[in-house]
Amino acid sequence: MNELLAQWLRLALPLVLATTSEVVAERAGVVNLALEGMILAGALAAWLVAAGGGAAALGPALLVALLTGVALAALFALLVVKLRASPIVAGTALHFACLGATGLLFERARGSAGVTTFAELSPSVAALPYVVSVLLVGATFLFLDRTRAGLAVRAAGESPMALRAAGGSPERARTLGLLVAGALAGLAGASLTTVLSGTFVEGMSAGRGFLALALVLFARWRPLGALIAGLFVAALFTLELRLGAAAASDGGATVFLLRALPYAATIAALAVTGVRDRAAPGALNQPLDETG
């Protein structure tokens, strides 16, 4: 039972962080299709720093992963906010670059030692990533809902024109939102290496970033919603792993259905929620020069 709970939380961690990241990006008015790539980059960065370094290297690894996410987000912001590129195009491109770069760098650096995961340390330290993640979700909520900068970020996603009329800068606000999203994405990646697996595998994010894009809709574009959505889908994944191991003998149909379940459930839920979501930011994916 305890092991089940632990597995569930381990799987939930990257999903919650990734979805929170996307919530911030979309509240700022930009869909971040590079999220998957940013997670991968964060995972690789954490691995490069933490491999063979033992427990002492975990802190620096998280920091470097976070900064990697921020750096990529800065590049994304440059393309989307400053150069007015389509977020879908820029995001796809950045995703490819990350996918290729992580594969290449990993191939170059292969052969180093493994990463000490948080779970191998004392119970109080092992709980740290989960506590910090919940705090981060709370902090994101406070940032968006209770600070001036957060208000500007939300305004940039809701009505950039109004923000500009009020003397603010939608460009700066969107960039800020993306940088915060990048930091969270980098940490989501770090959680893959330092909590979930203890090593880096090419493409190890395995579509979690893409899934997070959809989970944002269930999260109603709220950080606390991201927490719930992440936990829910992680429960589906846990179910799949548990039942899949037990049902591997029937030609694989059950395993397939279980594996496809999180994605199919997401599509079904999107179809039920339906047309033109009211909770969505008003200026989502609208380029700045057309709305103000």
Next chain:
Amino acid sequence: MSFQIRWRPWVVAAGAIALALLLLALQGLPPLRAAQLLIGGAMGDRDAWSTTARVATPLLLCAAGVALAFRCGLWNIGAEGQLLVGGLAAAWAGSASGHWLPALLAGALAGAIWAAVPALLRVRRGVPEVLSTLMLNSIALELLRWLVTGPLQEPTHQFPQTATLPTTAWLPEFTLSRTGALHLGLPLALLATAGGGLFLARTRAGLLLRAGAEAPLLAKACAFPLDRARVVVFSVAGALAGLAGASDVAGVARAADRSLAQGLGYAAVAAALLAGLRFAWLAPAALLFAALQSGTAALQWAENLPGVDRFGLLLQGVAIVAVLVAAGGTRRVGTPP
């Protein structure tokens, strides 16, 4: 001015590739030698050209579908999934019928159905197609993993692949060189590209679909059944991606296995974007990406540099970023012109 807009992205992309070669030099490979191997491996002789053209075939088919959908304001990121179900359907139909034509048709049909789902969800329920196609890509991959070890596994049940197609189900071939045969997929891809471009540029439906991407109300005011047309266009895009999978199975691999999922569908999105979604530029873009792939593969073999093939992937991303930077301020790449 138009010269500048048309050529600048490509110049910048070439510059980015040169920069990347410089990066390779830091790995201990002289840039000239790297460039020589890269270009030689991609288009050095007839064999190399054949390999490149074989990789470019599914890429171009998918890219034509992606560009068609994107230009109509339908963000179809699902070419990968549509390609996978197309390949699976072709492997099944080719074995069952023993002929290549049913294999191709089944592939196209499967791809069309896989694309019709997000299309219907978009027009009926307002579900963003970016998300639904991404989810369907994941489902298609799981489907492939299951079918090649389950119901469609080859008769001896030893290898994770479908039964090898009978020779009658192989696509008709023509050759440029002794070793590398090209198949029917290539002319089909060129035909699809020309057809897609002509449809968008020269027909009323194409014009109204493009207009509908920016101003749906305008298209509807012209009494144009925009929603239905969007479903049809999305399905055609899916059919092209399905055809890509089918032609790769019936023309190259002769069976479907996990190697079908090598990300060609995603690379096609990148190629279409590099081409600025203009059909005349799709073939060069697909050829460039295919050349990157076959060139880096050759580089990897010649210099024993594992992982260098990922370089192609990195360059694809870098090339598009370069195009975006180059086009910054002049016009927004990726939004329908």
